[in-house]
Amino acid sequence: xxxxxxxxxxxxxxxxxxxxxxxxxxxxxxxxxxxxxxxxxxxxxxxxxxxxxxxxxxxxxxxxxxxxxxxxxxxxxxxxxxxxxxxxxxxxxxxxxxxxxxxxxxxxxxxxxxxxxxxxxxxxxxxxxxxxxxxxxxxxxxxxxxxxxxxxxxxxxxxxxxxxxxxxxxxxxxxxxxxxxxxxxxxxxxxxxxxxxxxxxxxxxxxxxxxxxxxxxxxxxxxxxxxxxxxxxxxxxxxxxxxxxxxxxxxxxxxxxxxxxxxxxxxxxxxxxxxxxxxxxxxxxxxxx
Numbered sequence: 001x002x003x004x005x006x007x008x009x010x011x012x013x014x015x016x017x018x019x020x021x022x023x024x025x026x027x028x029x030x031x032x033x034x035x036x037x038x039x040x041x042x043x044x045x046x047x048x049x050x051x052x053x054x055x056x057x058x059x060x061x062x063x064x065x066x067x068x069x070x071x072x073x074x075x076x077x078x079x080x081x082x083x084x085x086x087x088x089x090x091x092x093x094x095x096x097x098x099x100x101x102x103x104x105x106x107x108x109x110x111x112x113x114x115x116x117x118x119x120x121x122x123x124x125x126x127x128x129x130x131x132x133x134x135x136x137x138x139x140x141x142x143x144x145x146x147x148x149x150x151x152x153x154x155x156x157x158x159x160x161x162x163x164x165x166x167x168x169x170x171x172x173x174x175x176x177x178x179x180x181x182x183x184x185x186x187x188x189x190x191x192x193x194x195x196x197x198x199x200x201x202x203x204x205x206x207x208x209x210x211x212x213x214x215x216x217x218x219x220x221x222x223x224x225x226x227x228x229x230x231x232x233x234x235x236x237x238x239x240x241x242x243x244x245x246x247x248x249x250x251x252x253x254x255x256x257x258x259x260x261x262x263x264x265x266x267x268x269x270x271x272x273x274x275x276x277x278x279x280x281x282x283x284x285x286x287x288x289x
Contacts, residue, residue, distance in 0.1 A: 001074055002141030003103045004173035006043045007201040012289050013266035014282070015076075015176075015203065016040075018273050019048040020059035027062045034063060036275035038071035040282050046076040046105055046176075046268075049083075061092075065099035076143065077101050080109025081121035086130060088118075093135050103141040105176065106131065106167075110221070125166040132171040144172035146202065148180045148189040152223040157189070161196050168198050175200055176268045179207040179218065181251075182227045183258050203266030204259050208277050209248035212238045249277060253284040260288045 006013045016037050021029045037045060047064045060077050067075035077096050081089065096104065108124045111117050121127050128142055144167040147160060154160035164175070175198075180186055186204055193202065209215050212234055219226065233251060237244040256267050267285075271278045 002139065002173065003044055003074065003076060003143055004141055004201065006074070007174065007265060012260055012264055013043045013201070013203065014289055015266060015268045016042045016045045016271045016278060017048065017268060018045060018063065018271060020063055027059055027066070030063070030273055031066065033273045033275055034067060035071060037271060037273075037278055038067060038073045040275070040279055042073065042269075043266075044074035044076055044103070047078060049078040049080050049107070049109065061095055061099050061101060064096070064101040068100050074103065075101055076103040076105055076141075078105045078107060079127075080107045081124065081127040082109035082111055082117045083115075084120075085118050086120045086134075089120075089127065089130065090134060093131060093140070097140070102139055103143070104131075105143045105145065106172070107145055123163070123166070125163070125170045128167055128172055129170040141173060142171055143174040143176055144168070145178065146175040146189070146193070147178045147222075148185040149178075149223065149225060157192065161189075161192050161198070164193065165196050165198055168200055173200055174266075175202045176266075177202065177205040178222050178224070179205045179270060180224050181230045181255070182225055183255055183262075185225065186259070186264075187262065201265035203268040204256075204264050205268045205270060206252050206255055206259075207270040207272070208252040208281060209234065210245050210272065210274065210277060211241065212244070214272070245277065249280045249284075253281050256281070256285050257288060260285065 018034055045067045047060050049060055064075040064077040067073050079092055106124050106128045124144060128144065131142060146164050150157040150160040190202060233247050237247045269278055
């Protein structure tokens with residue numbers, strides 16, 4: 001089933017995200033976590049693209065195939081174009097499809113300063129257009145990423161939304177947002193996207209905080225703003241790891257409750273491969289879905 005079909009019921013769609021193990025580990029190292037997450041029964045689970053190379057491709061495919069074929073949950077595999085040529089994209093896409101994985105999140109990907117990027121694609125919109133035009137399977141579902149506070153490389157939010165429109169025009173059927181901690185940014189972004197003619201479902205990306213180092217790393221990567229309420233929470237509990245986990249769960253659940261009350265299309269939970277955190281959050285908000 002295409003991911004876009006899940007939104008036709010009119011109910012908010014709950015989805016999870018997991019990431020592959022490092023190259024030194026096998027897929028079996030996260031299988032137990034994936035199986036536990038699948039037991040919570042989200043509408044789908046996405047699998048990020050690893051740190052580059054064929055091993056990453058294989059891990060992403062194998063985990064997504066396990067979710068789809070063994071767990072009975074729809075899956076989505078990430079694919080980036082910064083690491084792949086056109087021929088490599090087609091090879092990866094065929095590999096996904098042969099494994100039963102028919103939904104993808106098409107991304108540019110982060111540029112590694114130590115690895116020269118491939119040059120066939122400059123933007124995710126080009127990747128989406130290429131897949132739509134050249135892939136042999138007609139039932140591929142394609143999603144794209146969006147940034148409530150604007151991409152870190154964009155001139156401004158308006159320019160970023162105009163680029164986002166290109167992704168949708170190229171064939172993205174659903175959008176998943178980067179993480180954010182202040183819902184006001186998401187609501188402002190959603191309104192501007194609507195004005196720009198973007199009319200596909202937009203899922204809000206929520207990441208529960210489980211450690212101070214985790215949030216510092218993610219904010220450095222994506223540039224998300226930290227509201228004072230959030231900063232006070234982290235400061236108060238940073239020396240008490242278990243308390244910070246519970247506080248992070250409560251903060252994420254509060255964000256989601258507000259998003260659901262304001263008609264969000266979907267919630268995409270960045271689980272960090274942590275079933276405990278995901279289960280706690282879903283336990284709080286499941287009756288609101």
